[in-house]
Amino acid sequence: MTLPTLATALPLLPDPDQAREWAERELADPAYEAAEPTIIDRIAQAVGRFLGDLLRVPDTAGWGPSALIVLAIVVAALIVVGLLIWGRPRLARRAAPAAHALFDDDDARSADELRADAARAAARADWDEAIVLRFRAVARGLTERGLVDPPPGATVRAFCRDAAASLPPLALSLEAAAEIFDDVRYLRRPGTAEHYRSVADLDDQAVRTRPTPAVTA
Known part of the structure; x- marks a missing residue:
């Protein structure tokens, strides 16, 4: 290979200024920046x-x-x-105290407060509200006495089964009151003064009835 041919085949050596320019250009590559510690x-x-x-x-x-x-x-x-x-x-x-949820609603009122609000609703002939509040007073009253402990989301029927286990004489009244509550609360059937009186009587009986002692083997 002749010298001219060799000179064209091999790159010329850069002078100092070109070398510095090439180095700066190479270091400006993003790959070098990415390699630096964050x-x-x-x-x-x-x-x-x-x-x-x-x-x-x-x-x-x-x-x-x-x-x-x-x-x-x-x-x-x-x-x-x-x-x-x-x-x-x-x-x-x-x-914290026991769960306040009563049949799909969060209600922190005591049994006495629910009874008082139910009585006010009945006085203005708002039977739907009166029935719902008085039945909740039944549930809250039994919960306050430690006879039942309905978990959040418990159905009315499940509550009545637990309550009937502690108060067997009220089993039929509990079942009838649960049906009234379901009709008014969920099926949107209009309540009546007679229905309210039935639930109120159940509440009064529940307050007076003593729980049945558990039978031990």
Whole structure:
């Protein structure tokens, strides 16, 4: 191969200015920028170096074990604080009173408050409202006495079965009142004064009736 041919086949060596320009152009490639550590990487490295320096025992002093103890105390304190913050809502929920939900509605009124509101509804001949409130007074009253504990979403029929187990003499009255409640609340059938009186009589009987002791084998 002749010298001219070799000169055209091989690239010419750059002068210093060209070399610097080529280097700057190459370093401007996004691939180099992506390879650089991010701010998160730098923070993690700094934390790692700090912990390493904290736990390293220097040759001239013996504070390494002491630093480890201090770090363990700090970690334990953070865990305790986290448990207190996380556990407080759980304890509050656990210490809260029984569920207020009564037959698809959240109602925190006591049995006496429900009876009073039912009486006011009956006084204005709002029989639908009066029936619903008085039947809820039955459920709330038995719950307050600890005879039943209807879970959220419990149906009227399920409540009546549980109540009849504690108050067997009221089984038929409970079933009749549940049917009235279902008709008014869910089937939208109009209530009447007679229906209200039936539910109110059940409530009065439930207050007076003592629970049947459980039979032990």
